[in-house]
Amino acid sequence: MTKRTMSLPKRTDRLVLDALASSDRDAFVAYRQVPDVARWQSWTPDYSTADADDLIAEQPSQIELGSGNWIQIAIRDAATGELLGDVAVHSLADQPDTYELGVTLMPTSQGRGVATEALCAMVDMLFSEYGAHRVFAITDARNEPVARLFTRLGFRHEGRNVDADWFKGEWTTIDTWALLARER
Numbered sequence: 336m337t338k339r340t341m342s343l344p345k346r347t348d349r350l351v352l353d354a355l356a357s358s359d360r361d362a363f364v365a366y367r368q369v370p371d372v373a374r375w376q377s378w379t380p381d382y383s384t385a386d387a388d389d390l391i392a393e394q395p396s397q398i399e400l401g402s403g404n405w406i407q408i409a410i411r412d413a414a415t416g417e418l419l420g421d422v423a424v425h426s427l428a429d430q431p432d433t434y435e436l437g438v439t440l441m442p443t444s445q446g447r448g449v450a451t452e453a454l455c456a457m458v459d460m461l462f463s464e465y466g467a468h469r470v471f472a473i474t475d476a477r478n479e480p481v482a483r484l485f486t487r488l489g490f491r492h493e494g495r496n497v498d499a500d501w502f503k504g505e506w507t508t509i510d511t512w513a514l515l516a517r518e519r
């Protein structure tokens with residue numbers, strides 16, 4: 336099992352995955368302000384340019400193994416360089432070789448397989464290059480597109496915790512999706 340630092344940028348057929356940069360800020364803020372994009376996420380549509388500046392300034396340049404940090408990775412159109420969305424990767428501090436994923440696309444980039452293509456590449460990188468043992472995601476049970484996404488990616492629906500998370504003023508039911516190295 337090899338372990339090394341991230342090899343960004345990562346190319347796929349249609350995309351480039353690369354570190355989120357200050358030049359991404361305005362597009363990043365624009366989709367974070369869309370109510371449908373923010374609905375199941377930790378932020379709200381009043382997300383500001385100052386919020387984005389702070390987030391981008393705090394970004395590690397690489398996935399830091401076992402650090403407990405999140406990194407936001409830009410998903411860009413390989414042909415135009417346009418920001419389409421981002422993948423978030425959390426390297427857990429309390430479990431070795433364990434990574435949590437999140438993904439967000441701007442509305443005009445949805446419905447084209449972009450998230451599937453980006454996460455396929457990211458999952459492959461985590462298992463093949465980082466020696467991941469387990470990759471997982473926690474999602475709002477009402478978020479049907481993300482359930483279809485992780486099903487399409489071959490993740491197991493590992494569990495549903497009912498009314499388990501106090502989120503945006505209400506009890507929320509959350510799903511856990513996971514893939515182990517030995518299940519790939």
Ligand SMILES: CC(C)(COP(=O)(O)OP(=O)(O)OC[C@H]1O[C@@H](n2cnc3c(N)ncnc32)[C@H](O)[C@@H]1OP(=O)(O)O)[C@@H](O)C(=O)NCCC(=O)NCCS
Pocket residue numbers: 371372373375376436437438439440441444445446447448449450451452472473474478480481483484
């Ligand atoms: C979750 C989210 C990223 C999923 O995006 P998505 O566009 O549905 O997923 P993909 O980019 O993989 O596209 C798949 C869809 O495009 C269609 N599609 C079109 N061309 C395709 C292609 N070449 N390859 C694969 N799928 C394709 C698929 O049929 C699928 O549609 P369906 O789900 O209606 O069956 C998106 O809904 C989003 O950003 N939501 C807001 C943020 C959020 O809630 N994130 C989840 C927190 S973890």
